[in-house]
Amino acid sequence: MPRASVHKSATAEVLLTDAVHLGDDRFAVAAVWHRDHFLGHHGAPASDPVLLAETARQAAIHLSHRFHDIPEDRPFVLDEVAVELDEALPPADAEPLALGLDIRCRRTAGPSRRTGLELDAVVRTAHRRPGRARVRWEVIEPRRYAVLRKRGAPEPGTPGEPEPAATVPVPAHLVGGRQEHDVLLAADPARPDRWWLRLDLGHPVLFDHPSDHIPGMALVEAFRQAVLVTVGDGHRADGSEAARQVRILITRFTSFGELNLPVSITVESAGGDHGAGPETAFTLRAVQGERELASARVVCATPHSGRRPEGAAC
Incomplete structure (x- = not known):
């Protein structure tokens, strides 16, 4: 997939390969994991849950732009990232590991000038369903984001x-x-x-x-x-x-x-x-x-x- 569609600069950091709209709020997303990825932990007996979390995060960004008409200049703010597994994720060995995400992605009610979205995904790989992933996030207008960042930054000398x-x-x-x-x-x-x-x-x-x-x-x-x-x-x-x-x-x-x-x-x-x-x-x-x-x-x-x-x- 294009790097910009998942907010990445390096092609090697793009984990997604395809996405299809199945109707209503359902989507199928394909991804590939390579064993030499930072989050893959080379030589480990299983892929790391954080790699699944990052895959779901990239899916959230891509679906927002491609199917929910979110402009590419909008900042994304994470609210929640979750992974729940029933069994260990298979490792990415010499051959890349292909996996699919069965996703429900929908808009949620949020404050004015913000767009809330949530994604729930079931993971499929090697004829198994090892677990699920969830992402919740908000999309904010650039000027509103700048105001939030300025307000949220601590004052110099803040106790801590x-x-x-x-x-x-x-x-x-x-x-x-x-x-x-x-x-x-x-x-x-x-x-x-x-x-x-x-x-x-x-x-x-x-x-x-x-x-x-x-x-x-x-x-x-x-x-x-x-x-x-x-x-x-x-x-x-x-x-x-x-x-x-x-x-x-x-x-x-x-x-x-x-x-x-x-x-x-x-x-x-x-x-x-x-x-x-x-x-x-x-x-x-x-x-x-x-x-x-x-x-x-x-x-x-x-x-x-x-x-x-x-x-x-x-």
């Missing part, structure tokens, strides 16, 4: 805990990364349940094109990494294996994040058994100054639970 000077990047292998610039977390020496967001503005995927705020998918990936480090407790040999156990990843966005101010990422346990078997749930928050930028709920299969994991598992 500063990032400690002695933070250390988390080892890449603990979060399924291959290079240090793929690691979005720095450990806080004072609190084992808190990390500080590391952003490489030259990252070829997370900053494929210039942004005036922290990209939503950077926070989604940071949440995923924080859960892997928490579950691995610093001893897991390979975070990509842990990623296979993530069953649910739901992120909700509440504020724009500024690129030049520190962001803390915290994780706390949110309970144990969740009906389908032994699982562990976590609540995560990204905070900048006194503002919460986003929160997430992540549910993982408990390691060594005595049963075969069925989810995307930590």
Whole structure:
């Protein structure tokens, strides 16, 4: 698909290949995953749920422009990105992995001068339906967006805990990364349940094109990494294996994040058994100054639970 139709600058970052309107609010979207993608985690036993989240996000953008007549100059603001898996996503090996999304995409009521939309997708690949994805977003007129950004930006000297000077990047292998610039977390020496967001503005995927705020998918990936480090407790040999156990990843966005101010990422346990078997749930928050930028709920299969994991598992 054209890069502009999914708001990407690099052809390699376009995951979609085709889209068909099936009638009313139903669509079929095709995508391809390559094993060398940043979110694919080369050599992992399963594809990462965040890669599915990014695929659904691109589908939301493309369908907005192509079938809902949203002009290409309109800013998109994420409200929610969610993935819920019944089994692990198959890996992209030597051959690219083809998958399809059965989508319902519709407009929702929203404030004046904003257009709200939501997308719900069932994933199909290799004759299976491993799970679902959901995206909710708003489209805003450029002038209105500029006003919102100006109003939402914190004043200089806004209270908030500063990032400690002695933070250390988390080892890449603990979060399924291959290079240090793929690691979005720095450990806080004072609190084992808190990390500080590391952003490489030259990252070829997370900053494929210039942004005036922290990209939503950077926070989604940071949440995923924080859960892997928490579950691995610093001893897991390979975070990509842990990623296979993530069953649910739901992120909700509440504020724009500024690129030049520190962001803390915290994780706390949110309970144990969740009906389908032994699982562990976590609540995560990204905070900048006194503002919460986003929160997430992540549910993982408990390691060594005595049963075969069925989810995307930590």
